[in-house]
Amino acid sequence: MKFPFTTLAAAALACVGTTHAAEVKYLLWDAMQLPAYKQCAADFEKKNPGTTIKISQSGWDDYWATVSTGFVSGTAPDVFTNHLAKYPEFAKNGQLVDLTPLIQRDKVDTAAYAPGLFEIWGREGKQYGLPKDWDTIGFVVNMEMAKKAGVTLADLQSMTWNPKDGGSFEQIVRKLSVDAAGNNATSPSFDKKKVSVYGYQTPRGAPGMMGQTEWSHFAQSNGFKFQDKPWDTKFYYDDPKLVETIAYIAGLPGKGLSASFENAKSLGSDAMFVGKKVAIVPQGSWMITYFKSNAKFENAWVPLPTGPTGTRATMFNGLADSIWAGSKVKDDAWKWVKYLGSADCQSVVANTGVVFPAIKGQAERAMEVQKTKGIDSSAFLTMAKSKTFLMPIADGGSEIDEVMKSALEGVLMGKTDAATALKAANIKVNELAKK
Structure with a gap:
């Protein structure tokens, strides 16, 4: 039986449709x-x-x-x-x-x-x-170390922080920082040059323009903001609120409360935590399964400290x-x-x-x-449910990130002070954002 051409064409098209x-x-x-x-x-x-x-x-x-x-x-x-x-x-x-x-x-x-x-x-x-x-950011804590130091979960869940004396956050970090002789950093006998366990460690050691896990939570709870709104070409990295925040973080190794920038960069804060070399690290919710699988000791996630503004703050990504x-x-x-x-x-x-x-x-x-x-x-x-903020977003982000990474790295390595570095970096950043 012969079919009209149009019928054959339709059938062929139907076959094509079913064999996509x-x-x-x-x-x-x-x-x-x-x-x-x-x-x-x-x-x-x-x-x-x-x-x-x-x-x-x-x-x-x-x-x-x-x-x-x-x-x-x-x-x-x-x-x-x-x-x-x-x-x-x-x-x-x-x-x-x-x-x-x-x-x-x-x-x-x-x-x-x-x-x-x-x-x-x-x-x-x-x-x-x-x-x-x-995702948001929280602190993961070695609860075995916390209990040994007399720090309760309630203490950890209600920490406060400020860039002047560190608030109850620093007091807890001092209790958790232990030297080779077993003295913690609240003791006058504490040897900050021979630390066996650091109380706190900033992740990765080389934060860029966002500081997602490294510093943004401290800075925002201190009153800092990156920009007025996404895509704005004006940044505020020279804000005194950020300057004192970065200066505070950079000062922790000198107190024996954190590892040096160089050591943290080579070892990695997550590995240090898993290896029982540090008691508290900030990390994102995407790392929940990692720590569950790799930290072979009792640990807990706690909210970030309340800052001088009276609220906790986290990047919401x-x-x-x-x-x-x-x-x-x-x-x-x-x-x-x-x-x-x-x-x-x-x-x-x-x-x-x-x-x-x-x-x-x-x-x-x-x-x-x-x-x-x-x-x-x-x-x-x-x-x-606390104060949340978005990542800074702008054209030229990769170049801005490199500028901030270089500036912050210089401060963390002790090559320059925070005020000088951030003022110079902010000028470059704003020039890049306007291109």
Whole structure:
């Protein structure tokens, strides 16, 4: 039996429609989140026959080089986990897909996300990512050391701090700093040159423009602010409130309460904590699983200290998934991004308890899961309900970060004073922001 050409053409087109096949490459940096997203990918593929999600994971240090070189070589992932510190430059260079028309077309409920998480990924009417999770900062404490020093959990949960004498925070840190002879830093016999356990350690040792875990919480609770609002070209790194905060942190090693900048940089505060070389470190909620798995002693998360302003303060950061502008499978990539930002996927993530998903209510679910594993992560929710602030966002962020990193490193190494370094750095920063 013969069919008219038009009938055969329609049948052929129908066959093409049913055999749609696409591979979406997805890149993330956190290995601990990999299992959750592999499950999301499997669920997505069942709902979208013909579309395959190929997930790759690369550690933070190599991740951004992979993304950036991929943009140039045409091999970038179709979808990748994006960061507030990185996306302004990517957006400015036209490397990200504007999701606004897609969000509007598919009527995505952006009000489902925790306040502020969606908006910060937009600029001038364009949207560059859908929120996936959020984080705040807290202190992780070696409770075996705390109990031995007579420091209670209640003491730790109600610490105060100021840049003059350190408040009750410094008194506790002194009790937890112990020299080779067993004297703590409240004793006149304490030998600050022969410390076996430091009471506190600033992470990484080389903070940049954000100081997410290193200094921003102290500075903001002291009255400092980065800029008046996101994308402003005027920064306030020369603010006396920041100057005295950085000077205070830089002075801790000289008191024997923290390791030197050089030692902290080579050893890493997280490894020092796990190795019982330090009693308290500030870290983000994304590290909950790491410490649970690696710190083989009793430990606890506590809120950050209340500062001179009368409140606790924390950077409130949210990651998002973005689509590369050069992707050859943009339609499928959007379906995947939309799924990543949905309750279906974020509930899977919540059930692993690794991070706090962006959709309202899912963070509380993650905390319940963590509780079944013996982890009380309520300190992070306490911080989320305290004074929160966003990362500084501006064009030229990578250059600004280098300027601040160099200035702060000089102060921490004792090469210059905080006031001089920050005044000079702020002039350079504001010039870069206005370019």
